[in-house]
Each structure stands twice: as C-alpha cells, then as structure tokens.
Amino acid sequence: MRRFKYFMLLVMCAISMTAMAQKDKPKPLEMELWLSQAPYQTAKNEQDTAKLYVFLPEAKKATGRAIVCCPGGGYSHLALFHEGFDWATYFLNQGIALIVLKYRMPGGNYKIPIADAEEAMKVVRRHAADWNISSSDVGIMGFSAGGHLASTIATHAKGEAKPDFQILFYPVISMEPTYTHKGSLTNFLGRSPKKRLIKDYSNDTQVNRTTPRAFIALSDDDNAVLPVNGANYYMQCYRHEVPASLHIYPTGGHGWGYREGFAFHYQMIFELKAWLESF
Numbered sequence: 578m579r580r581f582k583y584f585m586l587l588v589m590c591a592i593s594m595t596a597m598a599q600k601d602k603p604k605p606l607e608m609e610l611w612l613s614q615a616p617y618q619t620a621k622n623e624q625d626t627a628k629l630y631v632f633l634p635e636a637k638k639a640t641g642r643a644i645v646c647c648p649g650g651g652y653s654h655l656a657l658f659h660e661g662f663d664w665a666t667y668f669l670n671q672g673i674a675l676i677v678l679k680y681r682m683p684g685g686n687y688k689i690p691i692a693d694a695e696e697a698m699k700v701v702r703r704h705a706a707d708w709n710i711s712s713s714d715v716g717i718m719g720f721s722a723g724g725h726l727a728s729t730i731a732t733h734a735k736g737e738a739k740p741d742f743q744i745l746f747y748p749v750i751s752m753e754p755t756y757t758h759k760g761s762l763t764n765f766l767g768r769s770p771k772k773r774l775i776k777d778y779s780n781d782t783q784v785n786r787t788t789p790r791a792f793i794a795l796s797d798d799d800n801a802v803l804p805v806n807g808a809n810y811y812m813q814c815y816r817h818e819v820p821a822s823l824h825i826y827p828t829g830g831h832g833w834g835y836r837e838g839f840a841f842h843y844q845m846i847f848e849l850k851a852w853l854e855s856f
Contacts, residue, residue: 605630640672641711649721652764659834660720685767695738716742724748732783750806784813790820796829
C-alpha cells in the first residue's frame with residue numbers, strides 16, 4: 578500500500594511538472610556554434626549552419642551540471658523538438674543546463690557532425706563561468722543517430738571535448754551493416770565506406786576504461802534501430818568496468834523522445850532522474 582501511494586505521488590508530481598512545462602515553455606539563448614567559418618564546409622552544406630540553443634536554470638537552482646543534446650534523424654534531418662527542446666523544463670527543474678545542438682548533416686562526410694559536437698562541448702566549457710556550469714560536469718545526450726554521435730564523442734573525443742557522462746536513447750551504435758540503421762550508415766560514412774571506418778565508428782568496439790559512465794534506454798520492439806546496438810554498448814561498458822545503466826522497455830518502438838504517449842514515459846524520466854542523482 579505504501580509503495581502504491583508513493584508511486585501515485587510520483588505520477589502526480591510528473592503530471593504537475595508536465596502541465597507547468599506546457600503552460601510556460603522556457604526560451605533558449607540561440608547562438609551560432611562557429612564564430613568563423615566552420616570546418617569541412619562544402620557547397621552541399623553551406624546553408625546548413627550549426628547552432629546551439631542554450632537553456633539555463635535560474636542561478637539559485639543551478640547545480641553546475643550541463644548536458645549537450647544531439648537530436649536524432651538518421652543523419653539526414655533533426656527531431657529538434659521531442660528529442661531536444663521538449664526536454665528543457667525537465668532538466669531545468671533539476672538545476673541542469675540543457676544545450677541543444679543543431680549539428681550539420683554529414684552527407685557522407687562523418688567529420689562534419691563530429692566537429693560540431695566536439696566544438697559544442699568546448700563552447701559549453703568555455704562559457705562555464707558565465708552559465709554557472711562546472712567544466713567537470715558536462716555530459717552528452719543523444720537519440721537514435723544522435724545517440725551514435727553522442728557515443729562517438731564519448732568514445733573518441735579527448736581533452737575539453739570529452740564528456741563526463743553520456744545519456745543514450747535507442748541509439749545507433751554499430752556501423753556494421755548487420756546491426757546498423759542503414760540510412761544513418763550511408764549518411765554518416767557514405768555509400769561505400771572502408772572497413773576501417775566501419776570498425777572505428779562502431780562505438781561498441783571503441784569502449785575502454787576511460788569511457789564516461791552511461792545511461793542507455795530503448796524499447797525491445799524497436800524495429801528501426803535494433804536493440805542489440807544499445808545492449809552491446811552496455812556489455813562493453815560492463816566488460817571495461819565503465820559504470821552503466823541499461824533500461825529496456827517492453828514496448829514503445831523507436832523515436833519516443835519526451836513524448837508522453839510513450840507508455841513508459843514517466844518510468845523513464847524517474848529512472849533517468851535517479852541515475853543523474855547517483856553521482
């Protein structure tokens with residue numbers, strides 16, 4: 578009975594939080610990512626500029642934690658709302674800054690989104706004092722193909738670009754044709770990628786003991802990005818003694834983001850909150 582009452586209290590709190598978010602959605606500070614010409618600029622993407630949308634909590638609530646968010650979209654477009662902006666109130670209520678990254682589409686040149694994501698991490702740390710952020714508590718979050726980009730930064734980046742933790746929702750992890758999302762593979766590495774690149778950006782093979790801790794969430798019935806992507810990533814984290822938390826929901830398919838229509842929405846946001854409070 579106590580457990581039921583506690584659960585109902587949590588549900589009511591979540592509903593109240595959602596109602597407040599719908600009533601008064603926060604507005605971000607919008608800024609260009611690159612102050613000068615972006616690297617790897619081509620004729621195909623010269624109109625596709627990278628931007629940051631910065632949501633900051635009230636100074637008195639700020640914990641110093643920040644998250645750079647990479648929405649998904651198969652490396653062909655970005656789901657900026659339910660995999661980006663719609664998360665703002667949830668994190669702001671926890672005193673966490675959310676920085677949504679509008680990264681450029683690769684068009685077969687994987688260096689483009691990687692450069693944008695690494696620069697986003699550096700920009701956040703450069704503005705740490707101005708934004709009430711701790712430079713040692715900056716994580717990265719990604720959804721689907723954005724989860725691939727986030728896990729790429731988590732496993733490849735160094736120095737100021739390396740995140741302190743990672744949050745991955747139904748992520749593309751592998752570039753191996755058997756497991757990958759084919760659209761993401763083609764858009765990221767091109768139509769005929771070399772085997773070396775496929776291995777280098779199959780991020781489960783790149784996990785090591787310095788990989789930051791991970792929260793991974795996905796649905797068992799995801800037919801767009803096979804659940805084995807996230808599961809294999811978790812197993813490699815476990816193998817290399819990287820703290821990780823894997824959450825597999827029985828239904829939901831792909832692409833639920835912050836949508837309340839996802840049957841396990843409230844469970845998911847409470848589990849993520851608990852994980853964030855665990856370190």
